Amino acid sequence: MKKRIAVLFTLFFVFNLIFAETNTEKFWNLWNSDNYEEATEFLEKWEKKNKKDPELYVCYFNMYSMKASNEQMHVESFLPPNFNGKYIEAQNENGDKIYIYSIVEYDDDLCSKAFEYIDKGLSYNPKRLDMHFGKAHLYFLREEYTKQADVIKNVLALNKKYKESWLWSNNETVKSANVVFTQSIHEYILKWYNTKNPSVFPLMKEISLLYVEQYPNDVIAYNDVGISALLINDLETAKMYFQKGYELDSSDMLLLGNLAHVCFSLGEIEASYNYYKIMAESEDPDTREYAKNKLTIYFNE
Numbered sequence: 001m002k003k004r005i006a007v008l009f010t011l012f013f014v015f016n017l018i019f020a021e022t023n024t025e026k027f028w029n030l031w032n033s034d035n036y037e038e039a040t041e042f043l044e045k046w047e048k049k050n051k052k053d054p055e056l057y058v059c060y061f062n063m064y065s066m067k068a069s070n071e072q073m074h075v076e077s078f079l080p081p082n083f084n085g086k087y088i089e090a091q092n093e094n095g096d097k098i099y100i101y102s103i104v105e106y107d108d109d110l111c112s113k114a115f116e117y118i119d120k121g122l123s124y125n126p127k128r129l130d131m132h133f134g135k136a137h138l139y140f141l142r143e144e145y146t147k148q149a150d151v152i153k154n155v156l157a158l159n160k161k162y163k164e165s166w167l168w169s170n171n172e173t174v175k176s177a178n179v180v181f182t183q184s185i186h187e188y189i190l191k192w193y194n195t196k197n198p199s200v201f202p203l204m205k206e207i208s209l210l211y212v213e214q215y216p217n218d219v220i221a222y223n224d225v226g227i228s229a230l231l232i233n234d235l236e237t238a239k240m241y242f243q244k245g246y247e248l249d250s251s252d253m254l255l256l257g258n259l260a261h262v263c264f265s266l267g268e269i270e271a272s273y274n275y276y277k278i279m280a281e282s283e284d285p286d287t288r289e290y291a292k293n294k295l296t297i298y299f300n301e
Contacts, residue, residue: 027059039063054128054171057121061114061131065138068110073102084195106142114138126158129166129174133184140191149203152188156210182218185211189224193231204228205237212241219245223255230262238262253279253287264298273299 021029023046030039043063046056079087079099087101118135122128132155139148159166159181166174166181174180189208192200205228212221222245229238242259246252260275276298279291295301 022055023053024055024059027063031063052124054121054125054131055169057117057125058131058134058169060117061121061134061138064110064114064117068107068114069104069141070107071102071104073100075100104141106138111138111142125167125171127162127165127167128171129155129162129181129184130168132158136188140188145192145195145197145200145203148188149207152185152207153210156185156207156214159214178215182211182215182220186220186224189228193227198231201228201231205232205234217248219249219252219255221245222248223252223258226255226258226262230258235262235266239266253282253284257287257290260294 023042027039027042027046030036030042040063043056043060046053050056076099077096079101080103087099090098090100092098115135115138118131122131122135125131132151136148136151136155139145139151163181164177166177168174185207189204189211192204205225208221208224208228212218212225215221222241225241226238226245229235229241239259239262242255242262245255246259249255256275256279260272260279263269263275264272273295276291276294279287280295282288282291292301
């Protein structure tokens with residue numbers, strides 16, 4: 001009988017563990033039920049019990065980030081400079097074109113609290129890659145690109161130490177860490193590119209150079225350096241990195257097309273022509289069409 005009771009007790013204990021609500025779930029259940037004061041009190045109690053728990057600081061960070069954001073609708077006769085969000089074109093009562101769009105503004109004090117908590121969490125858990133990237137993303141949303149770049153530079157420096165041991169949510173080891181890491185760095189570079197904001201292009205180049213330094217066999221890194229150099233009119237650097245990337249992977253037609261373009265811009269007409277001719281023989285129909293169009297435009301073929 002004792003053995004049977006022990007087995008039943010063990011099963012009951014395991015059942016409770018499986019279906020137990022985590023602290024993160026408890027917090028979000030309170031928050032999503034609009035029990036904001038109770039949710040905040042729960043975090044304070046959680047902090048007293050386990051002040052080094054990374055999930056605690058993720059919750060704090062997300063809470064203050066959400067509280068800080070305020071979406072404002074605008075109806076204007078023009079779009080703001082460098083605006084890259086979604087908008088609707090319409091007409092006012094006079095028949096004039098108007099633009100309807102929204103801009104999310106972020107409260108400085110609440111964002112400071114978000115950064116304070118994520119920094120505190122990272123001081124206890126420096127291997128939490130998701131927390132580093134969360135911090136970088138908030139800086140991006142606030143258009144504080146230099147501070148965002150500083151976070152990414154710090155992550156790249158830490159990557160030399162944690163390359164194979166980065167952690168993600170719930171302290172789970174990042175699977176295929178190199179792939180996740182390089183894709184994330186490339187995504188940040190791409191987001192900067194899509195801002196069309198010239199002030200970020202030097203940052204793109206700086207981060208891209210650090211990226212290619214750590215991953216010298218990644219052709220995407222070479223293309224990122226080349227593009228960022230091209231954007232600041234550093235054509236020689238752009239050519240050098242497009243060429244290095246193409247030498248690593250001669251099947252990469254994107255790199256070859258960029259190399260052909262920068263050679264043409266440098267006045268290296270014969271080299272540009274030869275690269276486009278190679279592209280025109282590609283098995284990919286889109287690549288062939290692109291190259292043939294360039295040959296027609298640039299070389300009257």
